[in-house]
Amino acid sequence: MARKIHTLAGYIHEYQRSILDPDAFWTQIAETFHWQKNWSSVVEWEFETPSVKWFVNGKLNITENIFERYLHTKKNKPAIIWEPNDPKEASITLTYLELYEKTCQFANVLIKNGVVKGDRVIIYMPMVPEAAIAMLACARIGAIHSVVFAGFSANSLSDRINDCKAKMVLTSDGNFRGAKTFPVKEVVDEALKTTSTIEKVIVLERTKTPVNMQKGRDFWWHEELEGVSKENIAETMDSEDTLFILYTSGSTGKPKGVVHSCGGYMIYTYYTFKNVFQYSDDDVYWCTADIGWITGHSYIVYGPLLEGATTLMFEGVPTYPNPGRFWAIVDKYKVNQFYTAPTAIRALEAYGLDPVLPYKLDSLKVLGTVGEPINEEAWHWYHDHIGKGRCPIVDTWWQTETGGILISPLAGITPTKPAYATLPLPGIQPIIVDNDGKELKGNSVEGNLCIKYPWPGIIRTTWGDHDRCYQSYFSQFKGLYFTGDGVKRDEDGYYRILGRVDDVINVSGHRMGTAEVENAINEHPKVIESAVVGYPHPIKGQGIYAFAICDMSDRSEDNLKNEIRVTVSNIIGPIAKPDKIQIVPGLPKTRSGKIMRRILRKIANGEHDNFGDISTLLDPDVVEKIIEDVDSAS
Ligand code: 7RM
Numbered sequence: 001m002a003r004k005i006h007t008l009a010g011y012i013h014e015y016q017r018s019i020l021d022p023d024a025f026w027t028q029i030a031e032t033f034h035w036q037k038n039w040s041s042v043v044e045w046e047f048e049t050p051s052v053k054w055f056v057n058g059k060l061n062i063t064e065n066i067f068e069r070y071l072h073t074k075k076n077k078p079a080i081i082w083e084p085n086d087p088k089e090a091s092i093t094l095t096y097l098e099l100y101e102k103t104c105q106f107a108n109v110l111i112k113n114g115v116v117k118g119d120r121v122i123i124y125m126p127m128v129p130e131a132a133i134a135m136l137a138c139a140r141i142g143a144i145h146s147v148v149f150a151g152f153s154a155n156s157l158s159d160r161i162n163d164c165k166a167k168m169v170l171t172s173d174g175n176f177r178g179a180k181t182f183p184v185k186e187v188v189d190e191a192l193k194t195t196s197t198i199e200k201v202i203v204l205e206r207t208k209t210p211v212n213m214q215k216g217r218d219f220w221w222h223e224e225l226e227g228v229s230k231e232n233i234a235e236t237m238d239s240e241d242t243l244f245i246l247y248t249s250g251s252t253g254k255p256k257g258v259v260h261s262c263g264g265y266m267i268y269t270y271y272t273f274k275n276v277f278q279y280s281d282d283d284v285y286w287c288t289a290d291i292g293w294i295t296g297h298s299y300i301v302y303g304p305l306l307e308g309a310t311t312l313m314f315e316g317v318p319t320y321p322n323p324g325r326f327w328a329i330v331d332k333y334k335v336n337q338f339y340t341a342p343t344a345i346r347a348l349e350a351y352g353l354d355p356v357l358p359y360k361l362d363s364l365k366v367l368g369t370v371g372e373p374i375n376e377e378a379w380h381w382y383h384d385h386i387g388k389g390r391c392p393i394v395d396t397w398w399q400t401e402t403g404g405i406l407i408s409p410l411a412g413i414t415p416t417k418p419a420y421a422t423l424p425l426p427g428i429q430p431i432i433v434d435n436d437g438k439e440l441k442g443n444s445v446e447g448n449l450c451i452k453y454p455w456p457g458i459i460r461t462t463w464g465d466h467d468r469c470y471q472s473y474f475s476q477f478k479g480l481y482f483t484g485d486g487v488k489r490d491e492d493g494y495y496r497i498l499g500r501v502d503d504v505i506n507v508s509g510h511r512m513g514t515a516e517v518e519n520a521i522n523e524h525p526k527v528i529e530s531a532v533v534g535y536p537h538p539i540k541g542q543g544i545y546a547f548a549i550c551d552m553s554d555r556s557e558d559n560l561k562n563e564i565r566v567t568v569s570n571i572i573g574p575i576a577k578p579d580k581i582q583i584v585p586g587l588p589k590t591r592s593g594k595i596m597r598r599i600l601r602k603i604a605n606g607e608h609d610n611f612g613d614i615s616t617l618l619d620p621d622v623v624e625k626i627i628e629d630v631d632s633a634s
Helices: 008-020 022-030 096-112 129-141 154-164 184-194 221-225 262-277 294-306 325-333 342-349 376-386 466-474 514-522 557-571 597-604 621-628
Strands: 041-046 051-056 078-083 092-095 120-124 144-147 168-172 175-177 180-182 200-204 218-220 242-248 256-261 284-287 310-314 337-340 366-370 393-396 430-433 445-451 481-489 495-500 504-507 510-513 527-537 541-550 580-583
Touching: 008 022, 022 041, 022 262, 051 262, 078 096, 078 129, 078 325, 092 096, 096 129, 096 221, 120 129, 120 154, 120 184, 129 144, 129 242, 129 294, 144 154, 154 184, 154 242, 154 256, 154 557, 168 184, 184 200, 200 221, 218 221, 242 262, 242 294, 256 262, 256 466, 262 294, 262 366, 262 393, 284 294, 284 325, 294 310, 310 325, 325 337, 342 376, 342 541, 366 376, 376 393, 430 481, 445 495, 466 481, 495 504, 504 514, 504 527, 504 541, 510 514, 514 527, 514 541, 514 557, 527 597, 541 557, 541 597, 557 580, 597 621
Parallel strands: 078 310, 120 144, 120 168, 144 242, 168 200, 200 218, 284 310, 284 337, 337 366, 366 393, 541 580
Antiparallel strands: 041 051, 078 092, 175 180, 242 256, 430 445, 445 481, 481 495, 504 510, 527 541
């Protein structure tokens, strides 16, 4: 086993080593894995075009490193524990052996249905073990999975299918979420009206929601499994072959397909999982993310399973059947590491301590957060009332594009500090630059967060459009990976993430491009133009505030706002619905026609003066008019 860091001195030593000789550092970790063929060089890279390759020419299969690697020692150890939405329904435990057999069997189902190495398979599923099995089965045969969060609309799903020209969709009849059931298959049917590449759809029966099965295209999961072997020989993958595509929003209108490759992602998710959470062999680890997000990929499925850990998967929502559900699950399974989002912490905090007090929570050793900055107040509540002051909080900063955690405490090993992600993990070389790209050296500085050296989990490209990868992350500051986040390095050298500096809003830990939301709003026939900004929201972190110029001739304001929300929900999904809409007579624009978001952001933040230089505005009066009417935003 690659060394787990046990002490602060150990961290400092490993960090130094990783910077002075990255090749030796990563070699030592990668050597503990099963490679079908060894790599010829550890890393080959440049951040100009960019091009990054790890473990060059190495051959492997990530699932062999989850299953075959552990079968002699862990075959009866629980790999996945699944807790259903309804607490009265039986839970499911899959041991490493069982998960292995199910993965192989489903891999054979994919093969039987014509999926071959390199094909794209969309996974649009609820949080059930089959979703993880589907991902692993794809990885087993070298098919590229692209998980689409089951809360996205038919339109969003269809865009993603078309972008990656997927051949198959794996889905379910429905999805239980709290007291509601969502007709997932119906959304797939709708999406497939505007796609042309999907040959087959395999449908898992989960909710028994009636569905239409199109002959020759749609097949039942359980029927496909009948008579299929549980043995499968893993496909040989090149280290740089694509493992998966995951779509994420950026500052432009269209989500981009972030591409991760097999070798580097494997090493990086494993190493970060092990060290950040300080997992020990009999621990039960629980990450509450959905597998539709990168956190679910890296820290429910791949990272924990590569470590041979027991990972808990929860189908439901934190407030069903009551807001004590998370804590009931922690006690039920004696969860040792618990990893969630600040937005969930704030939402549960709002219910007070009554839902928490009935539970012991004494199994907890480590608490984690991810997805957005955590405010000090929520940090202390989490620390005091969930961790009972005993558990270190790992505030883990990372991105879809980074594959795994880059800046975070190591639980119980390195210091924590409320609202700070603290220190870079070994192998990570952060650099702060000002807007001109000049490095801000030393401590007590604030600026744009970049990374100057590759790590194994870094994004390789954006699917089908490499230039977009360059434009989005490598063009702003020459020779650096730019994260899009602002950051402060304090007097002690600790990093505090300040939030996005681009046109991305982070709503409950979910990234939304302002342009993407505007495009959706503008689809409403009565909307002439719109501008979207983020504003501080007590629970979601940021809320979506839309300013819209509309034709109001035949609608009441309330009706129109409702219709706009429905439009956005249909085009992107409910998570993108504006929290506030203000109908405005005009938008502040420069003479060249650019919307001055800086001003709108201030207005949405409740600031009504100190707009800085507005002399370049085409019509300065419009700002006055918008401010006069801010109370109409709803
Ligand atoms: C893992 C994930 C990435 C963006 C990132 C940040 C924000 C994530 C933290 C955070 C402050 C954190 N991937 N972010 N973690 N901000 N502290 N611990 O969330 O691609 O969906 O989002 O999320 O702005 O750039 S993501």
